[in-house]
Amino acid sequence: MASQHRRIKRTLAATAAVAALAILTACSSAGTGSAANDSKYGFTTAKQDSKSAITVWVDAAREPLAKAFVAANPDTPIKIQTYDGNAGGSDSFKTKMALFDQSGSGWPDVVFSTQTNDTSWAAKSANGTQAFAAPLNKGLFPASFLNGFTAGAESPMTVNGTVYGLRNDLAPVVLWYNKKLLDQFGYTAPTTWQEYEALSDKLAADHPGYILGSVGDAFTGTYVYYWGAQAPIFQLKGNTFSSDFTDKHTTAMTDLIDHMLANKTLVQDSLFSADFVKKYASKLVAIPGPAWYAGALFQNAQSLNNPAGEIGAANPLYWDGDAKVTGNVGGGVWYASSHSANYAAVKKFLTFVISSPDAAKLASGLPAYSSTADTWLTAQTSSGYFTGDFKGAISTAASSVWKGWGFPSFSPETAYAKVVVPGLAAGKTIADLSPAWQAEMKNEAQVQGYTVK
Incomplete structure (x- = not known):
């Protein structure tokens, strides 16, 4: 297990935040409001409101985990919506986000996708709108958390040193x-x-x-x-x-x-x-x-x-x-929207689905987070x-x-x-x-x- 549990080395950017691409209208969960450059996250954000409900998109297999978060965090405002999870390369995730980009609103705050290759487009700006996927290692998540992933797990979601997604599971x-x-x-x-x-x-x-x-x-x-x-x-x-x-x-x-x-x-x-x-x-x-x-x-x-x-x-x-x-078959990814108005809730949700006891308990396959993987493997082995x-x-x-x-x-x-x-x-x-x-x-x-x- 030694090779599996090596921690990914992450280097947090010490430079100033990236320049704002545009002044954006707030996302659907934010209602209306002006955008603001929040340099602590390294990108332009909507005006933050800790009481704003976050919208989370999951596939049917991840719905029980999202509901477990609701049960464990009744005071966190959240709306759960199910979709196909982009299964089979349906491109539903990309297509829907493109429509929201055109309208300037409607983006969900968190999206789960079964496809590890979605980072290739989600990390790029399109149609004058900043990239859907929020940078995660520029201040939103600490290095101590990101280093907890199994070695190599985050590679497909890392572009030029910036992490744009959190790997849910490994699928070797x-x-x-x-x-x-x-x-x-x-x-x-x-x-x-x-x-x-x-x-x-x-x-x-x-x-x-x-x-x-x-x-x-x-x-x-x-x-x-x-x-x-x-x-x-x-x-x-x-x-x-x-x-x-x-x-x-x-x-x-x-x-x-x-x-x-x-x-x-x-x-x-x-x-x-x-x-x-x-x-x-x-x-x-x-x-x-x-x-x-x-x-x-x-x-x-x-x-x-x-x-x-x-x-x-x-x-x-x-x-x-x-x-x-x-080979490897999938290994889903959680993305945080760069348009969210409640990153406190987004961070709380993503931390839960990646590293909580429920994340191990409800996993059908090998979790990408090392401590969660340990728990899952031990449970599967001891079950007989x-x-x-x-x-x-x-x-x-x-x-x-x-x-x-x-x-x-x-x-x-x-x-x-x-x-x-x-x-x-x-x-x-x-x-x-x-x-x-x-x-x-x-x-x-x-x-x-x-x-x-």
């Missing part, structure tokens, strides 16, 4: 396995991608109908398999986007997925669909997937709902003879639900995420959902679909203003 990919089925069939959990593919042939021959995963969700095909394979199909350097489908890591993963789709140990059903639960709840032998499968998939009464002692987490799969790295070295596998994965994946202002999930999912359903292979998949990602990059290599 491990290999989940069903010990009961492995023991029953006389198999051992694979440790490499090559062993994973070899196991698929054995499983297909000896126990047809049993599976080793699904590529029916956009996040699985992109983040679990291609990111985990070190496939450089989604990279960003400066303002240049590139996507390489000829790299050996890419072609090897494409071949692996096509092979396992052909022998039917990989399926095309969405993991969280009723059909998947009905058909495969008792037939899932192993599956590579993020840490949050712990609560969202295996311990979820509406999903697989496996009994205690069946499911274990093993170290991430890697290519034999190559770097032992893994998971078999094997659960804590060791999650910790190994958290420090092994491949750093070659990019974080532009759009998600790779949209191109996968548009091209690959229907293409596979029509009987095509990933190899067949790769040119169109690559072209769609490049088109999205160009639309977003990136130079395409």
